[in-house]
Amino acid sequence: MALRVIRAPGRPQWAPEDPLDELAERLAEVCAAAVHPYEIAAVLEAAGLTDEQAALRYGRPDSFALAEDLFQRVQRSYPEPKAPAVDPWRGSLWHCLLRGLVFALPGLAYLLAAPLLGSRSYSGGADPGTLALASSVLVGWSWNQALSHRAYSWLGLGARAEAAGCLGVGALLGALLGAAAAAPWGAPGAVVAFAAGQSAYLSAATVLMVLGRQRYLLVAIAPTAAGAGVTLLVDLSPAQRGWTLACSLAVAVALAAGRVLRSRRTGRSPAAVPAARSASLPHGLFGLAVGVLVLLASLGDVWHFGAGGAVNGPSAVALTLSMGAAEWLLYRFRSRSLAGLRVSRTTSEFLARTGRTLIVTLGGYLAALALVGYAAALLWPNAPLLDGLRLPALLLLGAVLWTALLLQAFGAAWPPAAVCAAAAVAETAAMVGHLADPAVLQLAVCGGAALLLVATAQAQLSRVTAHR
Template sequence: MTDTVPLRLVDPVDALATKVSDRCGLAIDPLQIAAMLESDGMTDRMATQDYGYKDVFALAEDIYRRIPHRGPGEPLPRPDRIQALRELSHGLLYTMPSAVFPAVAFLLGARNTITGMVYATAFGWVWTMGWTSVAYRMTGHGRTDLAAKVLRRSLLFGVTLPSLVGIPFLSPGAWALAVAQLAFQLAGGILLFHRREPVLFALSAPAVGVGLGFLFGGGTRPLAVAAVAAAGACVLLVCVFAVLQVVRVPAVKEPAIRIRAEVPRALPVIGYAALSALYLLSADARLDQPRLDLALAVTPIVLGMGVLEWRARRFGERSLGLLRRTRYPAEFRRRVLRAFAVDLVVAVGTLACLALVLAAFLYGHGQLSRLGAASLAGHVLLGGAYFTGFLLINQARFGRLLGVLGCVVAGYLGAVAYLGPDRQVPVFGACSALLVFGLVIGLLPDLGQVWRYASY
């Protein structure tokens, strides 16, 4: 007679709970565990067939009850100051090319300059955001070689296609400006993607210096020609460095991913960029408006864009930190809403300070009108909308983002068409206020949902 060993059956849910406990010990809501399970490939069908639950959420609730909770975790590492400085420099880098435009306008005329700028900005804004989002997805999958391929194609086709399209209806001067601006914008975007802000600054600084020399050196034709020549050399060098950045990437074979499969996911980003460009350019690209204060009203939002990017990233990091120090969902919601309010005030306050400095300068030179002050205020509000939009993008809430933005843009264009161009500035200010209000209302329901944050 032989002894028999009793068979011990292991509860599959216990086994799964043990497997995920290290990652879920800091969870404060079952929905966080459900999000983690779904990211690992768990489906409702698997939850039913393998574990006997009606869906992933029911399974996650049981796992939440079974795993030991470690309480508040260790604080996240200190913020990367170098990364913060890089992001803060973006506003300056975005503004630097404008130092050359007065010299360009001196040679080409204001109408040709504005036409070329608007054409290049509209196309480059949409094109860059769309393809950069695809490149970031490739990088997230570990395929840096495919990200480089995406950026190479973006630069090549992003310059050639609009160049060919613009030949029939752009004057030679406007066409040349548009091509140069597109090349600089796309190549500069590649350098920013690879965190080469110092390189872009060093390559742009000489042209900026010559452009400022034209402004403060009497505005003569030789200085204008020198500024444009320096700008052309800058564009060429930036393109060379950008190409070198994306051709020296080693090939990676795994995981197997097709670029074409990721393109549809970039469509919401492209839609957001298109609506944003339409709204801002329709407000600022006034071919018949010679006033300096209206022309410079966009400066605070461009110069402060780095602050908006920095605060949006830090909000995400602080939200994760709050999850590690919070025990209850209600507490997390209160604290994250307070953090959002602080960041929104900082973002809008920074732009307001920049606008006040510009307004004081214009007022001191007798160039500030009521319309100019109203336009500055409208752009400050638009900056608050951009910041809130960044957070909606980070949480993939494109439906609300595009819905609110689309309604505001349609309302703005319709109101200007009905009331006339003389009412354009106050309508822009009112619509910008509605935009930031609508986006905040669209964001608030999601801010306190802990499952939207990767806490493990």
């Protein structure tokens, strides 16, 4: 509907047009929606109109008098109430918790395979079997993190067939690299075989999760979960344990291969141009650094104290299980930040809202991590309790992981990768040099990294342009 501007009455035909009429036409929408002349005055001042200009151009003593005239000349026409804004970041809590469970359930394979691996600790360090498994895990985490980013870059362009092709080739290479990483340590054949199977499962899981079929992994891991449950009641033979693990692996690989073949038939997108391969490099570096930090938290005592050290398995379990809550809280941060962007009137107000949202969501994740960590420590046989410095060290590592994921979610890949890589190098060097107790090292290194990442997140995410 056209807005009606009431022109000054009684003006002769030969007289020049009142410049206020032109200004009223230009600001018609603002004037029609105003409930008080001061709203129009604020717009005029924001446009740089001074009292001197109001007097020279429009013959009014100041901008407030000019605003009152504009308010009278334009009929009121208030806009209809807008429908509530749709929140694009509303994540399902149960869906996120399911993903966390999918991340954690493969750990049951270690429980089922423990009698087959037969690892032992040597004085002053970890045994070849542990080193072989750790090397395979690190290669797998790093490779599949980069592979996921590469595939998602194709999916973001609507090129599902290209994403499936990338995943098919990349998953095969990742499985081979993970198996090769376990070979040079002189570990027993059963350990190398388990590492190869672990790498193949991780590659298959990456394919299914990127293609949105993470629920298939519940089917794949069901034999291993059932076998691990049976071992609590009766002892299984080595052959039974091996066949159960092989069954889960075969199902996972078959499901992943099926999804790749089906997605390849969706048709190619010749116009799609993905990001350069180098864009996936920080994601791979981040996966490697996180893997090192988690392994040091789990095996630090073994490598530092030798036979007297205990595996801190509950820390790794807690971090893995908490990823579901972490993902949901990332959604909550984005949702609340977007809501704050809509209601904030100034940059400083938005900065304060973003800071409060960061504190609340990070605090919520750390609370969930502490709860899961305590539960895992109580249920894990012969595991060290989260007493003394262990709980603060675990929480600081969790703060590093969650804040790094938050930055990655907003497209900042290199800062979290660089900080986590530096932390991993520093903690590894200090561990090799036996400079301090592993819990003290983790507390110091992860504490510094967490402070740096939180400061980086506050600086980058308080900018309005980061939330486009």
